[in-house]
Amino acid sequence: MIYMKSIKTLFKIGHGPSSSHTMGPGFASERIKKMYPNHSFIVTLYNSLALTGEGHLTNEVIKDILKDVSFKGALNPNKHPNLLIFAVFKDGKKTDEIEVVSLGGGDILFNNEIKEDEKLYPHKSFDEIRNYCLKNKISLVDYIKKYDSDDLFLYLEEVYNQMIKTIKTGIKKKGLLPGNLKVERKAHKLYESALKQEDVNLKNRTLLSTYAFSVSEENASGGIVVTAPTCGASGILPAVLYYAADTNNIKKDKIINALAIAGLFGNIIRRNATISGAVGGCQAEVGSACSMAAAAYAYLMGESIEQIEYAAEIAMEHHLGLTCDPVMGYVQIPCIERNAVAALRAINASELALILFETRKISFDMIVETMYQTGLDMDPKYKETSEAGMATIYKELEKKKQ
Ligand code: SF4
Numbered sequence: 001m002i003y004m005k006s007i008k009t010l011f012k013i014g015h016g017p018s019s020s021h022t023m024g025p026g027f028a029s030e031r032i033k034k035m036y037p038n039h040s041f042i043v044t045l046y047n048s049l050a051l052t053g054e055g056h057l058t059n060e061v062i063k064d065i066l067k068d069v070s071f072k073g074a075l076n077p078n079k080h081p082n083l084l085i086f087a088v089f090k091d092g093k094k095t096d097e098i099e100v101v102s103l104g105g106g107d108i109l110f111n112n113e114i115k116e117d118e119k120l121y122p123h124k125s126f127d128e129i130r131n132y133c134l135k136n137k138i139s140l141v142d143y144i145k146k147y148d149s150d151d152l153f154l155y156l157e158e159v160y161n162q163m164i165k166t167i168k169t170g171i172k173k174k175g176l177l178p179g180n181l182k183v184e185r186k187a188h189k190l191y192e193s194a195l196k197q198e199d200v201n202l203k204n205r206t207l208l209s210t211y212a213f214s215v216s217e218e219n220a221s222g223g224i225v226v227t228a229p230t231c232g233a234s235g236i237l238p239a240v241l242y243y244a245a246d247t248n249n250i251k252k253d254k255i256i257n258a259l260a261i262a263g264l265f266g267n268i269i270r271r272n273a274t275i276s277g278a279v280g281g282c283q284a285e286v287g288s289a290c291s292m293a294a295a296a297y298a299y300l301m302g303e304s305i306e307q308i309e310y311a312a313e314i315a316m317e318h319h320l321g322l323t324c325d326p327v328m329g330y331v332q333i334p335c336i337e338r339n340a341v342a343a344l345r346a347i348n349a350s351e352l353a354l355i356l357f358e359t360r361k362i363s364f365d366m367i368v369e370t371m372y373q374t375g376l377d378m379d380p381k382y383k384e385t386s387e388a389g390m391a392t393i394y395k396e397l398e399k400k401k402q
Pocket residue numbers: 232233277281282283285286323324325326331332334335384
């Protein structure tokens with residue numbers, strides 16, 4: 001039985017631009033450096049890491065930690081899309097070899113050691129959780145407080161503070177993002193436009209997009225973000241929470257509760273499907289983040305457990321099949337704009353759920369299973385390889401220009 005881990009492990013604070021390609025390899029390198037402090041290394045990056053690692057700064061983060069290291073790339077469809085093999089050397093002789101899988105959201109698996117998860121949650125699906133809450137007449141927040149770790153809500157306050165800090169940092173910055181794509185930072189431009197806007201609705205919606213752009217641009221430039229549930233999709237939940245707090249004057253305690261609810265939905269997706277773009281395409285990253293944000297927003301608008309569930313379901317349903325094809329391997333196009341569109345969609349999903357929840361036919365668990373199966377069926381070239389879609393069309397057009 002795989003248990004659901006603490007929500008704390010879903011929201012990791014660290015450097016972007018990618019939880020699977022930067023944070024996970026970074027965590028692995030730190031652990032290996034402690035095990036072998038005076039050694040040299042050859043790291044083989046497999047599949048998605050080999051194809052998009054450069055744009056995702058994988059090599060840079062590993063080099064920063066291990067120092068004496070060289071790299072190889074390898075493609076093998078029989079291996080995990082995000083596998084790293086660390087060959088360890090002392091005085092020119094190989095002394096060890098460690099396999100690490102970067103699972104997504106910064107989670108890593110060392111040498112296939114499956115550690116017994118903390119047995120925090122007794123339930124494994126939203127159906128079970130909903131039924132338990134309704135039977136015992138408790139809210140989702142009470143449920144999380146009952147089963148998650150005692151210090152969860154303290155940690156979530158730290159998480160929310162970091163989300164706000166990242167939004168505020170990103171809004172101030174102008175100029176180009178790092179890398180050969182020469183993408184302009186746009187959060188500042190959106191913010192200035194919002195401030196001039198007289199139509200309140202348009203102003204608020206532009207602010208929502210501003211926040212999503214701001215976090216995603218910080219992520220793309222290696223700034224500090226929170227995995228929500230990943231770095232690539234880290235702009236959606238902070239944007240929706242900050243927008244809701246600002247436009248509805250909601251107190252921080254309630255926002256922290258909403259963050260916990262978002263975490264619960266993300267945790268179910270992580271346990272029963274995947275949150276990794278290399279395993280399930282962008283539906284697993286931006287789709288999951290949108291689902292989490294829709295649940296959080298529905299809670300903040302006072303919606304019931306069924307309405308919250310329906311909001312999360314709608315948000316995921318309309319991301320099904322979404323591919324991952326980052327141009328030149330950078331977490332910039334389509335990622336940044338996609339975060340802003342998903343933030344708007346999360347609010348739209350919760351508004352539909354408020355009115356239509358009694359008509360629904362699809363549960364959250366059904367859509368999570370559908371997303372996972374769709375991800376497994378998806379052609380591997382659409383899963384964080386930059387070998388299809390926009391990434392290839394852009395490359396061909398650039399070649400013609402030369
Ligand atoms: S397209 Fe989506 S899954 Fe792929 S890198 Fe960008 S945000 Fe992540």
